[in-house]
Structure formats: C-alpha cells, structure tokens
Amino acid sequence: MATSNRIAEIAAAVGEPARAAMLAALMDGRALTATELAGVATITAQTASGHLARLGSVGLITVEKQGRHRYHSLASAEVARMIESVMQIAGGVSLSRSPPRVGPRDTDLRHARTCYDHLAGALGVSITDALRASGAVEIQGDAALLSASGLERMQALGILHHGGEPRSIRPVCRPCLDWSERRMHLAGALGAAICSHALAQAWVRRRPGTRALEITPAGRIGFRRAFGVEEVAATVAFRP
Amino acid sequence: MATSNRIAEIAAAVGEPARAAMLAALMDGRALTATELAGVATITAQTASGHLARLGSVGLITVEKQGRHRYHSLASAEVARMIESVMQIAGGVSLSRSPPRVGPRDTDLRHARTCYDHLAGALGVSITDALRASGAVEIQGDAALLSASGLERMQALGILHHGGEPRSIRPVCRPCLDWSERRMHLAGALGAAICSHALAQAWVRRRPGTRALEITPAGRIGFRRAFGVEEVAATVAFRP
DNA sequence: GGGATGCTTCGGTGAAACCCGAAGCTTTCA
DNA sequence: TGAAAGCTTCGGGTTTCACCGAAGCATCCC
Structure with missing residues (x-):
C-alpha cells in the first residue's frame, strides 16, 4: 500500500x-x-x-x-523507458479505435527523430529492418540479439568498439516500438551507438526548434554503405 | 499533442x-x-x-x-510491463530517500510471489542468481541472454521445449527489477516458462487470498535439483 | 545603470474528481 | 418465490488542482 x-x-x-x-x-x-x-x-x-x-x-x-x-x-x-511503455499502450489502443491522423507538421518527425538516445521514425525502422534482413540482429519478442557477424560489422564500421571486458556472450540491443511507424526499431546499447555515430559522422543533423532529424548528403551515402538503407534517402528527397 | x-x-x-x-x-x-x-x-x-x-x-x-x-x-x-516500469522508478527513488519499511504482513510477498507471469520475490531473485552463477544466463543492462549450455539445461529439465522453428540465435529472456529485493529477476519467455513449470510441478502453490506463493516440500527438492537454490528453502522454514 | 529576458511565487477562481450513502439491477441460493 | 450477494448508478459534499494575472528575483545585454 x-x-x-x-x-x-x-x-x-x-x-x-x-x-x-x-x-x-x-x-x-x-x-x-x-x-x-x-x-x-x-x-x-x-x-x-x-x-x-x-x-x-x-x-x-x-x-x-x-x-x-x-x-x-x-x-x-x-524514466524514458517508462514513458515509452506508456506511449506504447497509448499508441496501440488508439490504433484500434480511430485511424491515426497526422498533421503535415508531423511528417518531419515521422521521418527521422531521436527517441531518448537512439534513432526512431522511418529512419530508425529502416535501419532495423536492414540489420534484421542481413542477419545482423534478430528480434525475439521484447528482446533483440546481435549476431557474431553483426558484431563484427558494427566494429568494422566503428559503431561498436572492441570491448576490454572478455564477454563470452554477445552484446545485446533492445527493441523499441515506434509510435509513428508501429514497428520495432533498435534501442539499447546498439541503438545508442548507431545514433551517436550518425551524429558524430554528421549523417544526421538536428533541425533547430524541432525534434526532427535531417539526413545530410553524407548521411544518404553513409546509411546506404553501412546498412544498405535506400528508401529513407529517397523519401527525404520529397520532403516539402 | x-x-x-x-x-x-x-x-x-x-x-x-x-x-x-x-x-x-x-x-x-x-x-x-x-x-x-x-x-x-x-x-x-x-x-x-x-x-x-x-x-x-x-x-x-x-x-x-x-x-x-x-x-x-x-x-x-x-500493460504489466508499463506498470512494472513505473514500479521500478517508484522503488528506486524511495530507496534513496527513506529506508524501505515493510510490515510483517509483507514477508510472505517478499519471499515468493508471481509478477504477472513469472516468479518474483526472494525466490525469483535466487533462481536468477543461481542461473547467472552457473553461466546459464547473463544479464547485460536491460536485456538477458540464455547461453547454449543454459538452453540445454532448460530443455533437459523440461522447462523449455525443443522449438519447431529453426532458430539460429538462442532464445532470450528479459530481466525485471524486483521491487522488494531491488535485484534483477528473470521475466520474458524463460521467466514465464520457469513459473508455469513450477506451478505445474506443484513446486509452488498460491496462498489463497494473497498474492504470495508457498513453496511446497516438492518445491524445496525441485528448486535445489533444478537450479541449486538452497537459501529460499531454508528461509521458508522460518516463516511464522 | 537601465531595460529586457527567463523564471518563480502568490492569490484567487473554476472545474474536475474522489468519496460515500442510498437505491436499483442481476444472479444465486434456499 | 423470497432473501442475500455482487455490482452498478445516482446525488451531493468535499477536496484537489490546473490556470492565469500580478508581482518579485536573478541574469544578461546595451
């Protein structure tokens, strides 16, 4: 009590x-x-x-x-995780009650944004899809796993670093249900590493005054080379 | 908005x-x-x-x-996960503000209970500790992994079954912060499987009218054989 | 120093909602 | 069929709290 x-x-x-x-x-x-x-x-x-x-x-x-x-x-x-879990229920139920209506002001947010410390929106979902398709990560229910080959790729890209601790089991990531896409995207340590890498390499830039992210020309190349993500680059070209 | x-x-x-x-x-x-x-x-x-x-x-x-x-x-x-995440914040902060005071009525609950679909309380934490000590599971931040040997053990015990789907990556479990013990215990698929197994084998029994679980004599043996958990059985002997 | 900006505190108003007593509805049991 | 149990609806009393206008500090800029 x-x-x-x-x-x-x-x-x-x-x-x-x-x-x-x-x-x-x-x-x-x-x-x-x-x-x-x-x-x-x-x-x-x-x-x-x-x-x-x-x-x-x-x-x-x-x-x-x-x-x-x-x-x-x-x-x-x-705290971020708690709010995220509330958002998840809020989004899921409204999905089954009324069609999700989005104002045009939301398009940038839906396209790419950060979710506390990782990438979300269409960009985050695309990257996650690409990593799953290539076998780098597997999502099982409410957990996500990085495969050995995926770990190697992330290290080769400079996203993850060769850890000093002798880990016998592979590092994990966490899935996060995207409230705009209703799809899983990567959170956890890997999600945060990808996000900070994308910011450090200037693949994305914060749009001043909003929560949205802007994909730079370097990002279009970087996301394609690193993850094989194409669609997002195409989508951003049509952004009004 | x-x-x-x-x-x-x-x-x-x-x-x-x-x-x-x-x-x-x-x-x-x-x-x-x-x-x-x-x-x-x-x-x-x-x-x-x-x-x-x-x-x-x-x-x-x-x-x-x-x-x-x-x-x-x-x-x-x-919904259970959402409430759990709120409990986590509620517990964590109160820990740093005031000593956790518990009435004697709470001792049974602290000892063993279910947390939506898995075991919690001292029993849940003990099992988790034992599985970690033996290398069956590893907890990394907000995710938990079942090792190959751990999977074999769970299958040998009849807790997990040889899945029909050809999974190349091992099944995962999810950690859950225990509000009474302030320690991690196992949730997710593995946590639910252990809980239903314990109930099916009559290792634990619901105490009528409360949320607490009672460890049966068979459970004392079962938990020791399956996980090497001793302390909980000893504790339950001194329960008033 | 004077003015502007960012933020907080105080005071009063109005709406929301939590609560229970009383009454009514449905199901069960004798 | 009558009585009891489980639960809901209705009505009104009380409290909580969200909101803004006005005023008061603190900081920055010219």
Whole structure:
C-alpha cells in the first residue's frame, strides 16, 4: 500500500496533458528550457513552472542551471523507458479505435527523430529492418540479439568498439516500438551507438526548434554503405 | 499533442492511489473480483466500481463475467510491463530517500510471489542468481541472454521445449527489477516458462487470498535439483 | 545603470474528481 | 418465490488542482 501510493504519485505526475506533452518533448534526450516546454504544452510560463517543479519533485526530470536559463531533461533512461511503455499502450489502443491522423507538421518527425538516445521514425525502422534482413540482429519478442557477424560489422564500421571486458556472450540491443511507424526499431546499447555515430559522422543533423532529424548528403551515402538503407534517402528527397 | 493527451489519459488512470493499488494487486496475473479489489484499495464497492470502469475504458484491464462475479485482470503483458516500469522508478527513488519499511504482513510477498507471469520475490531473485552463477544466463543492462549450455539445461529439465522453428540465435529472456529485493529477476519467455513449470510441478502453490506463493516440500527438492537454490528453502522454514 | 529576458511565487477562481450513502439491477441460493 | 450477494448508478459534499494575472528575483545585454 505504501508502495502503490508512490506508484500513483509517479503516474499522476505524467497523467496531465501539459506535463505529458513536456515529457514527450523531452523524449528525444535533449535538455529544454522552461519557456520552450511551456510552448510545447501551450501554457503560460507560470503554469509550466509549477508543472516542472512537480515533475522534478517526483524525480522524473532534472534541472541544470546555465545563466538565466534552466535546462530540463529526463532524469534517467529508466524514466524514458517508462514513458515509452506508456506511449506504447497509448499508441496501440488508439490504433484500434480511430485511424491515426497526422498533421503535415508531423511528417518531419515521422521521418527521422531521436527517441531518448537512439534513432526512431522511418529512419530508425529502416535501419532495423536492414540489420534484421542481413542477419545482423534478430528480434525475439521484447528482446533483440546481435549476431557474431553483426558484431563484427558494427566494429568494422566503428559503431561498436572492441570491448576490454572478455564477454563470452554477445552484446545485446533492445527493441523499441515506434509510435509513428508501429514497428520495432533498435534501442539499447546498439541503438545508442548507431545514433551517436550518425551524429558524430554528421549523417544526421538536428533541425533547430524541432525534434526532427535531417539526413545530410553524407548521411544518404553513409546509411546506404553501412546498412544498405535506400528508401529513407529517397523519401527525404520529397520532403516539402 | 493529440498523442500526448492519450498518454496523459493512460497515466492519469494509474495515477490515483486506489487505482494504483488495484493494478498492483493484479500484477500477479490473476483475475480478481470487484469486491476483492475494493478490499486491497480499502474503499467501498461503489467507489471501486467507478475506478474499475475508468481503468477498463482506457484499456488497462479487461473484465470477464462469471455468474454474479466479475473478474478483472490486466489487459495485456504490455500493460504489466508499463506498470512494472513505473514500479521500478517508484522503488528506486524511495530507496534513496527513506529506508524501505515493510510490515510483517509483507514477508510472505517478499519471499515468493508471481509478477504477472513469472516468479518474483526472494525466490525469483535466487533462481536468477543461481542461473547467472552457473553461466546459464547473463544479464547485460536491460536485456538477458540464455547461453547454449543454459538452453540445454532448460530443455533437459523440461522447462523449455525443443522449438519447431529453426532458430539460429538462442532464445532470450528479459530481466525485471524486483521491487522488494531491488535485484534483477528473470521475466520474458524463460521467466514465464520457469513459473508455469513450477506451478505445474506443484513446486509452488498460491496462498489463497494473497498474492504470495508457498513453496511446497516438492518445491524445496525441485528448486535445489533444478537450479541449486538452497537459501529460499531454508528461509521458508522460518516463516511464522 | 537601465531595460529586457527567463523564471518563480502568490492569490484567487473554476472545474474536475474522489468519496460515500442510498437505491436499483442481476444472479444465486434456499 | 423470497432473501442475500455482487455490482452498478445516482446525488451531493468535499477536496484537489490546473490556470492565469500580478508581482518579485536573478541574469544578461546595451
């Protein structure tokens, strides 16, 4: 009973439209200011301040002060995973009730974005599909495995590094249900490694002011060479 | 924004102490009546009725009518996983704030219980530890792997069966953070298989009226032979 | 220093919802 | 058929809380 009170406390913090919108905005792993978060929730700064205080008091977000700005971000990967699991139920049920309606403003987000620390959207799903087709990864229910040949490929690409620890069992990754594509994409250590590699190589660039990612010309080449992904490059050409 | 509203709807359904208590009670995978759920939340039947209607309308629970009883259970494994992820945050933070206080009524639950479809509590953690120590499974972050020798052992024990599908990669399991032990235990396909095997072999028995499991004399032998687990059997001998 | 920006605190208002008593409906049992 | 059990609906009392206007700090820029 004492623990279920705490469960309710956490869930209630998420269970308010403005706060849920803020948390969803933070799901790409970036740190946002209070004013930016007020914008995504379409509320005033005062109201947002109260909401952020509450989110912080239950430990869902952390704040970093920088000058006159206060940057808010999700407190941990566990928090991101929790919100992701709520999104999964929210998306799945709405799928069976009403056709998913998407405004044109969402197209960029659907195309490529980050999901806390890994790639999501059509790009993330395409990469995952390509890795599965080539036998590099296999998804089994709610887990994903990297095969020995897949590990070699990731190391050759410079995405994963030859670990110092003598692991007898291959490193794993985690699947994550994409809320826009309703398909699995890669999360976990491998997903994060691919994402940071793509950012470091300038294959993708953050579109300022949004959560969307932009695929650079170098990325079109890089994603094709590394993973054999073509379609996403074609899709991005038609982006309005 | 439309999706974040739905996220808030789901989370708000969990974010109320009485409803959270009901959902936590359903986390062992059983179906409970409205009166039983009113009891665990310490509210009247009318109030519980309203709460259950709300939980059903957002798709978190399903109801099955049987005579004059209505049996409520979690709608899906996804819902159980979502609640589990909230519990994880709820437990983790309270750990760093206040010493975990447990009433004597909780000792049975801490000892052995089911967590939706797998074993939890000290028993679940002990089995997991034993499997890790023997090299049968390895836990890597938020994933768990069953080794080839581990698979053979599980098949020899009759817990896993020789699958018809030609899997080139070994079946995986999923770790689940135990809220009472603050340790990992096995969930996923392997966790569910161990649990159903233990129930089928009468190694454990549901204690009527509670979520706790009772380890039978056959279970003391079975768990030792199968996994090399000793301590739990010793602990159960001192249970008041 | 003066003004602007970012953010928080305070106060009051309005709506949402949690709660239970009472009553009604359905099923079971004697 | 009558009584009891399980559950739901209705009505109203109370609390919670989300929201914004106004005001107050802190920081940055000119």
